[in-house]
Amino acid sequence: MQLLDGKQTAEQIKAEIAQQVAEIKAAGGKVPHLAAILVGNDGASETYVNAKVLDCEQVGFDSTLIRLPEDVSEAALLAEIAKLNENDDIDGFIVQVPLPAHIDETRVTLTIDPAKDVDGFSPASVGRMCLSLPTFISATPNGIMELLKRYKVETSGKHCVVVGRSNIVGTPMSILMSRNSNPGNSTVTLVHSRTPNMVEVCRSADILIVAIGKPDFVTGDMVKDGAVVIDVGITRVPDETRPRGFRLTGDVDFASVSEKCSFITPVPGGVGPMTRASLLQNTLKAQQLRGQF
Ligand code: NAP
Numbered sequence: 001m002q003l004l005d006g007k008q009t010a011e012q013i014k015a016e017i018a019q020q021v022a023e024i025k026a027a028g029g030k031v032p033h034l035a036a037i038l039v040g041n042d043g044a045s046e047t048y049v050n051a052k053v054l055d056c057e058q059v060g061f062d063s064t065l066i067r068l069p070e071d072v073s074e075a076a077l078l079a080e081i082a083k084l085n086e087n088d089d090i091d092g093f094i095v096q097v098p099l100p101a102h103i104d105e106t107r108v109t110l111t112i113d114p115a116k117d118v119d120g121f122s123p124a125s126v127g128r129m130c131l132s133l134p135t136f137i138s139a140t141p142n143g144i145m146e147l148l149k150r151y152k153v154e155t156s157g158k159h160c161v162v163v164g165r166s167n168i169v170g171t172p173m174s175i176l177m178s179r180n181s182n183p184g185n186s187t188v189t190l191v192h193s194r195t196p197n198m199v200e201v202c203r204s205a206d207i208l209i210v211a212i213g214k215p216d217f218v219t220g221d222m223v224k225d226g227a228v229v230i231d232v233g234i235t236r237v238p239d240e241t242r243p244r245g246f247r248l249t250g251d252v253d254f255a256s257v258s259e260k261c262s263f264i265t266p267v268p269g270g271v272g273p274m275t276r277a278s279l280l281q282n283t284l285k286a287q288q289l290r291g292q293f
Pocket of ligand 1: 140163164165166167168169170191192193194198211212213214232233234235271272273275
């Protein structure tokens with residue numbers, strides 16, 4: 001079994017981006033600029049956004065964090081998005097989710113200019129992905145594709161089973177793995193909570209990608225010998241032996257599955273760091289693709 005080391009790969013990607021930024025600067029060009037809108041004070045969202053700002057600093061991007069109060073009106077948030085759409089200095093921006101219940105997330109994603117949609121959540125970005133047109137692919141699926149590519153995992157002609165059909169992970173993952181591309185060219189089965197014979201389907205997977213948010217759900221008996229296993233899940237499981245009082249747990253039972261598979265992503269240190277690196281890749285791409293949408 002070989003680990004698909006997302007932490008190390010993400011560091012390598014960041015070093016490559018930092019090198020490109022240095023070259024842009026040396027040539028007198030404008031460095032990429034990412035903006036993030038954070039609504040309210042949700043602890044997890046604060047952590048994620050702060051990490052994104054730090055990542056920008058690490059590679060030499062400019063970054064802007066816009067904080068709005070929890071009770072900001074939808075109209076005021078949409079006005080802030082419209083300003084970022086118009087601001088020529090901003091290459092790409094994200095609106096951290098989840099948003100408070102009084103704000104319609106769909107209306108928010110529809111307001112973001114697809115040319116600056118570095119989260120890749122807008123219908124335009126998803127549609128372009130389905131047609132293999134230049135676009136921004138949402139960070140987690142993009143990070144997984146990059147990991148498969150860099151570890152030269154063969155995907156062509158393989159049976160890929162994706163567990164979970166969320167808009168940001170499972171569904172785009174199933175589309176990407178079925179496209180005529182490398183990685184890709186897999187025969188894909190997408191399973192979800194209404195799939196009756198899930199264990200049997202998982203056992204038939206050459207590549208198993210799990211994104212459901214159920215700690216240790218996939219066990220060794222659900223995995224074929226030699227399968228490639230990608231664990232997207234991150235759940236905080238209470239653990240008083242840890243300084244923070246919890247440990248991060250994936251959807252895959254690492255102990256039993258790692259004995260059977262050929263490749264596996266650890267949690268933490270697998271898909272998570274690749275997701276962060278993908279946002280940087282998308283921001284750089286936003287600058288490079290300016291005017292091409
Ligand atoms: P989500 O929106 O909660 O969707 C979960 C999906 O899993 C749904 O499609 C659901 O099916 C399916 N599901 C739930 N229980 C199931 C079961 N017992 N059998 C089969 N399918 C089941 O999830 P998400 O946003 O994709 O996130 C999934 C996990 O990945 C979470 O732990 C999240 O924290 C993590 N995540 C990690 C990263 C990262 O960077 N590493 C990024 C994003 C998400 P139905 O549609 O039928 O309800």
